[in-house]
């Protein structure tokens with residue numbers, strides 16, 4: 018539409034119109050406002066122009082922040098057509114690699130990355146009067162981050178900067194509180210009832226077929242357009258093919274709607290048409306763009322969600338069931354202009370099991386790019402950044418650690434290299450690759466690799482094809498780098514239009530998008546400083562290493578047999594200790610070291626979908642470490658010396674070496690001994706257990722002595738001292754335990770033990786007989802009856818607190834009687850014992866009166 022001088026046609030009324038005066042009043046008075054209204058109410062199209070026309074921004078700009086490229090374009094287009102101006106004049110937009118703005122532009126719709134770049138060069142946003150955060154309920158990491166940054170800018174020098182936070186499903190009180198109790202304006206919008214229908218059972222048909230059969234049913238039920246929610250472009254194309262072949266297809270316009278469409282194609286999907294429309298959309302149509310005239314929604318219940326996988330340190334797009342809140346938004350799209358109907362392709366019973374809300378990105382994605390932004394910010398302090406919702410500190414630390422490894426940061430401060438990385442609209446890892454290439458040679462292949470790794474894959478994978486685990490590995494030469502193979506494939510496409518490749522069929526459309534991205538990246542980096550100093554392939558592989566130093570893995574088995582499926586050849590161990598396994602899609606089968614470029618959670622071990630070989634000579638020598646260590650051999654039960662060479666913590670080589678310091682060996686041995694205590698204690702060394710039992714008894718009965726408890730924890734605590742000079746568990750069993758135990762006691766304590774828990778007891782025969790101390794119960798004195806004639810009472814130890822238990826022995830040394838009451842033994846049982854034994858051992862002395870008889874240490878001989 019071109020602008021003419023007459024007044025534009027009056028705008029169609031929208032529900033939001035009624036709330037605009039209140040919004041403007043609050044904005045003028047408090048500078049910050051939260052606006053909540055359902056999708057389709059008119060927030061996006063009406064609020065920015067209303068602010069502009071009210072004049073409260075003076076001659077400053079209004080910036081509208083959109084999480085999605087598609088919505089940014091559509092919004093700018095819609096606003097300018099409503100105002101009868103040309104896109105790019107009064108109203109413009111800017112998204113990655115695409116800009117329609119001019120000097121006159123007053124309302125600029127930006128995606129988050131663009132505002133980020135702008136803040137980096139112009140942190141105080143001199144020309145901006147108001148920032149509108151649209152779709153804040155999506156809670157993208159970038160919008161959380163930007164809201165925090167804008168708050169810091171307001172707090173420092175720009176308290177005049179106005180902020181409007183708009184959302185469809187917002188927890189308004191939370192964000193209002195965050196914005197110093199900003200007023201909340203609510204607009205109800207128009208709503209018509211939407212009938213919800215669930216599938217009766219879990220449908221196991223392919224998604225496209227479910228869509229086809231539901232569409233055929235739905236078009237009979239009701240007039241109006243259809244909106245089908247699908248998780249991604251692949252599913253949209255699949256459903257489109259089926260629908261276009263259906264008998265009813267002539268009466269319908271079938272329109273895909275997703276982020277990568279051109280502005281033209283996108284408008285086509287949104288425009289009112291003469292035939293009924295079936296729009297096949299990703300979740301862009303959930304709240305951020307409005308398709309008019311929809312009365313039927315078909316919801317697959319799925320979305321692709323970027324999620325951080327802790328075990329792999331990577332974000333990945335996962336196909337996930339949407340939350341109940343999202344499902345309600347989708348259903349609501351059917352009831353905007355008339356009563357509607359929503360078909361949910363899942364049974365009602367399973368609806369409850371879905372999450373109530375979506376998890377904000379800050380809780381689930383890689384924070385490295387965001388952390389780098391903060392480190393480059395006017396207040397580069399991670400600890401004080403005013404997060405709307407702070408991330409877990411563990412994820413922040415991981416992000417910092419990655420940035421330090423790729424030299425973007427050093428001790429939590431951004432480096433010069435880090436600042437250069439920020440100028441590239443790609444993940445810091447990929448930016449590092451580009452900058453490495455600029456330093457050492459030709460940029461082009463590395464830029465292709467960066468584009469490949471930042472965009473979605475341009476290869477169409479046959480179902481169960483190279484992505485599946487069941488396809489046979491291609492019988493082909495081993496490759497040095499899967500990434501290199503793909504870069505060369507793209508080059509072959511560019512040069513000769515080739516599209517058949519072993520890893521799939523190249524989609525020409527996606528390939529062209531990719532080449533565009535590559536060229537745009539190339540434009541952002543200055544020409545290489547020194548070309549061709551390194552062979553091209555090597556440069557790419559080394560650049561990958563520079564971007565993924567935390568992902569280097571060592572193959573478990575490198576002597577590769579011809580049968581390349583051999584398990585050990587495809588398995589490896591990655592920096593950080595995680596086990597990885599090469600997927601069949603990877604051909605990197607012979608390099609000892611490789612970078613796990615595309616990595617995926619597996620059951621236990623991570624699956625490497627793309628790898629890139631690494632030569633040892635390329636490893637940063639600063640991270641190489643050679644150490645002599647002691648390790649415990651589980652079979653020999655012995656500590657052994659090893660020389661270990663590792664890189665970034667990843668073990669590269671190990672060889673025999675002399676044992677390290679005695680202390681270190683003792684410490685390892687002590688630790689292992691605790692794990693195998695039963696093999697260690699009681700030791701073989703003389704008298705240890707006895708001494709331990711004696712001490713333990715006194716520690717219990719005579720607390721005044723303040724003896725150590727001599728229990729298992731105490732004995733384990735002295736292990737390092739006992740183990741000094743030992744190398745094996747066997748050595749430990751023969752170690753000088755007694756000496757170490759006594760060293761832990763004072764002289765007085767040692768004396769007290771000898772006195773109160775003596776090793777031996779003197780009996781009337783003159784012999785000193787060993788006491789048997791026990792773990793439980795009293796100590797035992799086993800003594801022949803003849804030796805204790807004249808001993809009237811049971812002996813006691815521990816200052817008289819502990820009577821001993823007498824095992825009275827017959828001449829054959831068998832126990833004839835057990836007693837702890839000698840007095841009553843003599844008085845009663847002795848007579849019986851005597852009667853019995855005298856007959857069998859007549860040579861021995863069996864006096865009638867044991868009280869006065871002389872004790873004998875040997876049987877009396879008849880002369």
Ligand code: ADP
Nearest residue numbers: 055056057058059060061062063095287307309
């Ligand atoms: P909200 O931001 O509150 O979800 P929008 O501003 O996106 O609402 O949409 C308000 C209304 O403007 C919609 O109900 C629709 O009628 C109309 N509209 C918005 N964009 C377009 C478009 N590209 N083509 C036709 N109508 C549109």
Ligand code: MG
Nearest residue numbers: 060061304305
């Ligand atoms: Mg909107």
